Amino acid sequence: MPPVSLLRNKDDDTKFGLDPNALVGLKEKAVAAKDVAYCPYSYFRVGCALLTEDGTIIVGANVECASYNVGTCAERCALAKAVTEGYSKFKALAVSTDITPPASPCGMCRQLIREFCPLTMPIFMYDKEGSYVVKTLGELLPMSFGPDDLKRREARKEL
Ligand SMILES: O=c1ccn([C@H]2C[C@H](O)[C@@H](CO)O2)c(=O)[nH]1
Ligand SMILES: [Zn+2]
Numbered sequence: 001m002p003p004v005s006l007l008r009n010k011d012d013d014t015k016f017g018l019d020p021n022a023l024v025g026l027k028e029k030a031v032a033a034k035d036v037a038y039c040p041y042s043y044f045r046v047g048c049a050l051l052t053e054d055g056t057i058i059v060g061a062n063v064e065c066a067s068y069n070v071g072t073c074a075e076r077c078a079l080a081k082a083v084t085e086g087y088s089k090f091k092a093l094a095v096s097t098d099i100t101p102p103a104s105p106c107g108m109c110r111q112l113i114r115e116f117c118p119l120t121m122p123i124f125m126y127d128k129e130g131s132y133v134v135k136t137l138g139e140l141l142p143m144s145f146g147p148d149d150l151k152r153r154e155a156r157k158e159l
Contacts, residue, residue, distance in 0.1 A: 022051060035061075039062055048096075102126055
């Protein structure tokens, strides 16, 4: 496995049309959000930061539970906060963990991100040194099912 820095393309910073300062802020907030993770069972801290269309950044962290299945990931925490605070358009998501190579959002999170974000949206995954790998949502969740598919229901005509 090559070092993470080699997995990253030279033009990644600009190719998504993001303001470089916004990206720095997004990374810092994702890294800092790890401090508020509640993870007494896994000791695996995850921080997430979501960049909304108006430039606001909403953060989340993983919240675990003694009944293990009940815990939630940082990404779903951030999304639930953002959506319930009235945000519905997102430009980027950053996730930070203390491992190298970086962790990527789990399957459940990818599906919830799919609910609210475009397939072209970049997902930046930061490792313990602060290097990142970036993939679009469409790359992380190919041939996905989403809200538009329900609009194609034939049965809907009969409702
Ligand atoms: O992308 C990920 C992967 C894992 N976790 C959390 C869930 C659990 O609390 C801990 C270990 O799986 O990390 C996240 O928050 N996001
Ligand atoms: Zn997850």
